[in-house]
Amino acid sequence: MKVAVLTTSYPRDDDDFAGRFVADAVERLRTRGIEIEVVAPGAYRDFGLAYGDGVARNLRRRPWAGPLMGASMLRAVRKAARGADLVHAHWLPAGAVAAFSGKPFVVTLHGTDVELARRAPRLARSVLRRAAGVVCVSTALAEEARRLGAAEPVVIPNGVELPPEQGVEAEPPYVLFVGRLSPEKGVLDLMAVSDGLNLVVAGDGPLHSEVPGARGFVPRAELEQLYAGAALAVCPSHREGFGLACAEAMAYGKPVVASAVGGLTDLVVHEETGLLVPPRDPPALRAAIDRLLGDSGLRARLGAKARERVASLCSWERILDEAVGLYSRAAGVVSGTRSPA
Numbered sequence: 001m002k003v004a005v006l007t008t009s010y011p012r013d014d015d016d017f018a019g020r021f022v023a024d025a026v027e028r029l030r031t032r033g034i035e036i037e038v039v040a041p042g043a044y045r046d047f048g049l050a051y052g053d054g055v056a057r058n059l060r061r062r063p064w065a066g067p068l069m070g071a072s073m074l075r076a077v078r079k080a081a082r083g084a085d086l087v088h089a090h091w092l093p094a095g096a097v098a099a100f101s102g103k104p105f106v107v108t109l110h111g112t113d114v115e116l117a118r119r120a121p122r123l124a125r126s127v128l129r130r131a132a133g134v135v136c137v138s139t140a141l142a143e144e145a146r147r148l149g150a151a152e153p154v155v156i157p158n159g160v161e162l163p164p165e166q167g168v169e170a171e172p173p174y175v176l177f178v179g180r181l182s183p184e185k186g187v188l189d190l191m192a193v194s195d196g197l198n199l200v201v202a203g204d205g206p207l208h209s210e211v212p213g214a215r216g217f218v219p220r221a222e223l224e225q226l227y228a229g230a231a232l233a234v235c236p237s238h239r240e241g242f243g244l245a246c247a248e249a250m251a252y253g254k255p256v257v258a259s260a261v262g263g264l265t266d267l268v269v270h271e272e273t274g275l276l277v278p279p280r281d282p283p284a285l286r287a288a289i290d291r292l293l294g295d296s297g298l299r300a301r302l303g304a305k306a307r308e309r310v311a312s313l314c315s316w317e318r319i320l321d322e323a324v325g326l327y328s329r330a331a332g333v334v335s336g337t338r339s340p341a
Contacts, residue, residue: 001327002035004080006073006098007090008050010040015219018051021158021244022090025323028159028316032324037080044076045069055093056116073097085331086132092117095127106133106330108156111241111262114144125149132330135323137242138263156322157266158242160314166253166307167228169299174198175289176230176254178223178245179237181205181214186236186259186279193286202226227252232292232299238279240264250274250310255302257288266313273306 005026009019019040026036041050047065049058059066074097081087087105089098092114095107107127117124128134128150136142136153145153175197179185182205190199191211201214202223208214218226227233233249235258240246242263246256250267256274258264268274275292277284292299312318 001033001331002037002084003029003327004037004039004077004084004087004101004103005090006039006077006080006087006094006101008041008046008055008073008094009090010038012051015217017217019090024159024161025319028320029323032320034324034327037084039073039076039080043080044072046072055091056112070097074100077101086327088327092124092127095131096123099127099130104132104330104332105130106135106326107131108135108137109141109145109153109241110137111141111239114141114148114241115239117144117148121148133326135326138266140262140265141241154322154326156319156326157263157314158244158247159316159319160244160247160251160310161316162251162307162311163224163228166303167230169231170229172198173231173293174200174229175293176200176202176226176233176249177235178202178226178233178249179235181207181211183207184238186238187211189236189280189282189285190234192282193289197289200226200230227254230254232257232289232303234285234289235259235264235268236277236279236285237261237264243267247310247314250303250306251314253303253307255292255299255306257285257292267309269305269309272302273309274302 007022011020011023047069049055049065049069078101081101081103087098087101087103089095089107098105128148134145134150134153135156136145137157142153142155181187181203201211202218204216227249233254233256235246237259240262246267249256256268258268259279260276261279268276270276275288277288
């Protein structure tokens, strides 16, 4: 089977986190015998919209570039689709382009695109109803997709590689935040109650100047060391499509204090794999952090369960099985031959 993967975000080098979860899936699907051509910025002109602050934010400053980028994407995906069985679009705007590729298409919703869809529900409904398959990376997004018109959205979370060992806490213990330093990630809620915390912040973004000591984006090897040594991780997001940083911390056997929003509620089971708190509630956030810091036994118990949950929920074997099955249904391919019309 041949698939053209259309995305507005794809890593430009080994340490680039942009679209890393898309690239990880592509690499593993190729091991299943799926021929994939990636159509990402570089294969088409993005006019400075794809990276940096992201397409949505960049469009506010350069709205004229949107139609130009869309036209360039369409030319590129039509070319790639000529020899493909279907197109897999990541994010709803790419799905709108894939709808005109001339081939069946599936679209994966990651979260920020659903926020945009609320502003243009008719366009979103048209794309989702035309799609041969709609993938959502969390249960919460699947519910949103149904409200936007998707008939049978499939929940396939992002895959997470389980490290061989949990990782040993550093001494003294530290609290880890990994993510973009932007308002929706709730980092200012964390900073409001950070006095006295041994806090490590790995990430960059528009709020960098308001997060003293933030390390910016760190190389993957360094990030893995930070996960391994953390006592706990914190994800105080106001909204979250999936929560990759949360899942990665859990893979290292770390309990997570997370806002009870979006995809985080698929990952963090309150009092079982971590602690959930209301979003935008700094006192509750700090109370949960202090509770875990004060009880090493609780950290160990929740962390072990967290690792088990990610091993089950985000297993690459399971995710690839579901993705290949979806591709086969969407393209009308069974055992390498097209099913009759």
